[in-house]
Amino acid sequence: MGKRVGIEVSLAISEAVKLANVDAVAAYPITPQTHIVEHLSELVAEGELDAAFIPVESEHSAMSVCAGTSAAGARTYTATSSQGLALMNEILFIIPALRLPVVMTIVNRSLSGPISIWNDHSDIMSVRDTGWIAIFAENGQESFDLTLMSFKIAEDHRVLLPISVNLDGFTLSHVIEPHEFLDQEEVDKFLPDYEPLVQLNPDKPVSLGTVGIPEIYTEAKKCIDETLIASEEVVKEVFAEFGEMFGRHYKVVESYRAEGAETLLMTMGSVSETAMEAIDKMRDQDNRSVGLVRLRLWRPFPVKDLRVEVAGAKTLAIIDRAVSPGGTGGPVAGEVRSALYSVEDAPYVASFIAGLGGRDITIDDFISVVDQAEKMAESNEIHQYKMIGVRE
Amino acid sequence: MENLNVYAAKLAPQQEFLSSGHRACQGCAELLAARLVAKTLGKDYIIANATGCLEIVTSSFPHTAWEVPWIHVAFENAAAVASGVEAGIKVLKRKGKYPVDRKITVVAQAGDGGTVDIGLQALSGALERGHDMVYICYDNEAYMNTGIQRSSSTPYGATTTTSPAGVADPLGQHTMKKNIVEIAAAHSIPYVATASPSYPFDLMQKIRKAADTPGPAYIHCFVPCPTGWRMAPNLAVSIGRIAVESKVFPLYEIENGEYKMTVTHKNHRPVIDYLKPQGRFRHLNEDNIAEIQRQVDKSYDKLLKKVKMSQEELD
Amino acid sequence: MTKKFNEKAWNEYDLGYMVSDAGCAAEYRTGDWRSQRPQTNKDKCIKCGVCYLVCPEGAIVLAADGTYDFDLEHCKGCGICEVECWTGCISMTEEGE
DSSP states (O other): OOOEEEEEHHHHHHHHHHHTTOSEEEEOOOTTTHHHHHHHHHHHHTTSSOOEEEEOSSHHHHHHHHHHHHHHTOOEEEEEOHHHHHHTHHHHHHHHHTTOOOEEEEEEOOOSSSOOOSOOSHHHHTTGGGOOEEEEOOSHHHHHHHHHHHHHHHHSTTTOOOEEEEEETTTTTTSEEEEEOOOHHHHHHHSOOOOOSSOOOTTSOOEESOBOOHHHHHHHHHHHHHHHHHHHHHHHHHHHHHHHHHSOOOOSEEEESOTTOSEEEEEOTTHHHHHHHHHHHHHHTTOOOEEEEEEOEEESOOHHHHHHHHTTOSEEEEEESSOOTTSSSOHHHHHHHHHHTTOTTOOEEEEEEOOGGGOOOOHHHHHHHHHHHHHHHHTTOOOOOEEOSOOO | OOSSOTTGGGGSOOOOSBOSOOOOOTTOHHHHHHHHHHHHHOSSEEEEEOSSHHHHHHOBTTOOOBSSOEEEOOSSOHHHHHHHHHHHHHHHHHTTSSOTTOOOEEEEEEESIIIIITTHHHHHHHHHHTOSOEEEEEEOSSBTTTTSBOOTTSOTTOOBTTBOOOSSSOSSOOSOOOOHHHHHHTTTOSEEEEEOTTSHHHHHHHHHHHHHSSSOEEEEEEOOOHHHHTSOGGGHHHHHHHHHHTTSSOOEEEETTEEEESSOOSSOOOHHHHHTTOGGGTTOOHHHHHHHHHHHHHHHHHHHHHHHHHHHHHO | OOOOTTTSOGGGSOGGGOBOSTTGGGGSOGGGGOSEEEEEOTTTOOOOOHHHHHOTTOOEEEOTTSSEEEOTTTOOOOOHHHHHOSSOOEEEEETTO
16 A cells, blocks of 8 residues: 655656656756656666666757657656747657657746746647647646556557646645655556557567658648547546546546536646635635636547536636737637537636736635626626736 | 779678668769668668658658668757667666667768757767767768758858859858867767768778777768769769868778778879869869868878877877 | 558558558669669679669669679669779660660
8 A cells, every 4th residue: 555755746756757667767957847857867876766867968859869768669758847848849749640658747837038937837838739648737646646647548559649747837846745655566557568569679670750741641640639539538547447446536627616606717737726725715705606627638628528517607717827929818718718619508708817927826816817707707798818917 | 992802792791771762863872871881780770860861762651761660750869869769778678678689779860961060969969978879970061951051061162052152252161061070079989980882891891880889989971962062973982982082081980089091092182183073163263272172181181190199099 | 452552541551650661662663763774794794793882772683693783673874883883894875775
């Protein structure tokens, strides 16, 4: 049976990677991901993890080395944030095309400029179309659990796509939380060895990454699209299996006190926990009909489950932690609006941008958002998005 | 052809590991070099190829000319991908997931663009980390695949589409060829060598040596491009030979820091013999050619000094 | 009846659209590009194998008698073999003559 440990979330993730018996780690340090790779490097040097730790000279090379190790047949892991994610951008599109199940932790940090080491979602939102599966963790336990589950999801032969586990930089990565660690035996039962279907092997020589002439490029993109969409089923299966084995149940769209709520808040990542406190306050103190919906699975976008969770609500107030300048709203709000476009009696969607570059979102902010959203819904205000907490 | 080993062509490995049917231009020395490398290394090697002529012409879906495992990811990361393949196989062997005694050579292949310019960072990182791999740069002295644009490996005085000789600026490339061989050697790797498919046995021996040397090895292969150099395709091999005979591209190796010439000539040809057959140098005047001769002589003398010093050290 | 490569549905290709038929580029007839073709005067051939070694296409193959033949399905007519031949027994002639 596992043990309960109070540990920094970054280190818990490293421990999860160790329990997953990863074969190769290639990473470049960047705040706030550093503790994860430092600890992994330590675990390898201490002989606790038998893996190749490749200290690459840039994030672009980190993802390129991961392509190499994964293609050789090794279970592969990396981690990065912000500028590092931006630097490896071109390779991110190539990994799913090669069907390599690389697992990456993205410790969400604001993208320059101006340069910021603090937390928001601009980095993950900038890689929406890369073809990776993307999931969000809200606390340390989830970070640990989801990291373990990622390997199983990515390496499933029906999937064979890379996956990112996202957690908020500093506000989650650097806090000390209680974690229920699983022991090696339990993990070994849950997570089998990686059996590659795409592999560089002189006994079966294949060419990977050939020229995608116009006659087949469309089909190749369709293939990634369909595989990514179909991976939602595998995600749910793995969540269910994990829940059965270890008693912690995850859903692709989580909700909190949303049953029968007239107004719903929507968040992703660790601010969800503050939002839950706000919901508690509004419900228990002021008797307001409010609830919270949290997107755990970002890609593939869980259209069906989202529609189910928000059905019946009058107002949906979405908090985005990234802005698309000159666009129509936050990225999450944009996707949700698209998903609900053809739904009859869909809730009024109000889009709010908050928490950029590490700025706090307080309980009062959430209450204010709910107030504003309800007023806007009442008057059916035609609205794209509002940035809250900005000095004007 | 070298005077020795006239009949040794029959002793060369006979099996092809790079098939015909690739889409290279006629007379492409890069493909010739790659074919010779493939012959030398045989079945048990894995290639990480950068984007470029070699990659494009050999891998047009649904075809592949490669008969060994081959992966192409992007333009500037051949060294990084190869590092990953090498590290992956190493750890899988250690963890019992791969036969330990199976010797597999990991090779990174890239052009001069993907090595000396955009690929320099990844190359440096791979060499510094000491991966057991062979990096082969096929140098045709410009970004040929995208239409003959200059690279930092383009020689002084060559005309390319982005360093053209014009009325206002009649020289062509103003800068000297970046010495990537010295850069590789500066990483203190065990084996560095220059090679040319015009000297196929020298090339094959060096490839073999590079593969058998533990740790990183760097081979700089001079591959004339008839299309980009504006010359007849049937001269691809002979112009490469003249390059060596005129000291423009000396053939040598650096083994653990010790320099050694592998092909020498009693008498050298003047550099004009090398420049004349190539349209990319046609605009040069007498002064330019004299300058090039001066530069070639200077570089060669410097190299000879290093060779002499190494000989003295070894004695 | 196997479908042609540009007739398959998106899910009928190998994983990652990898090409697993090693060396299948040989199916492609690069010999159709030629404007001149090589010929050998076999009486002068000393069977040294240099032509075989320097052909970028690998289109010169060992014949049973130790001399070399040209694989005309792939020979692009570059003429390197004619230039490198030691005895000058290879000559290039215009295609179609």
